[in-house]
Amino acid sequence: MTETPTSAPTPSFYDGLLAAMPASLAGGAAVGWALAMPLAVGVGIGSLLAAVFVAVSLFVVPPQ
Structure with a gap:
């Protein structure tokens, strides 16, 4: 049985914002x-x- 390869979905701008929020807390703790x-x-x-980042995600680029 042959399976067709599926590609992973491309991360959106919102995914980047969600990743940046805890990363900034961890970065601040590391600094x-x-x-x-x-x-x-x-x-x-x-x-x-x-x-x-929360303000940007809510007010600058609101969810669609």
Whole structure:
């Protein structure tokens, strides 16, 4: 039995935004840990960036 190859769907802009939100939190925690600053400051900066991604996904490019 021969199966036809199927291609994976191309990620959309919204998929990128959803991936960027936790990545910014993890990046902020990593920067806070790597630099000699409190971890809460790094996570706070990352969460501000994640909030920007949420605002962009809701108001700049609203879901269709």
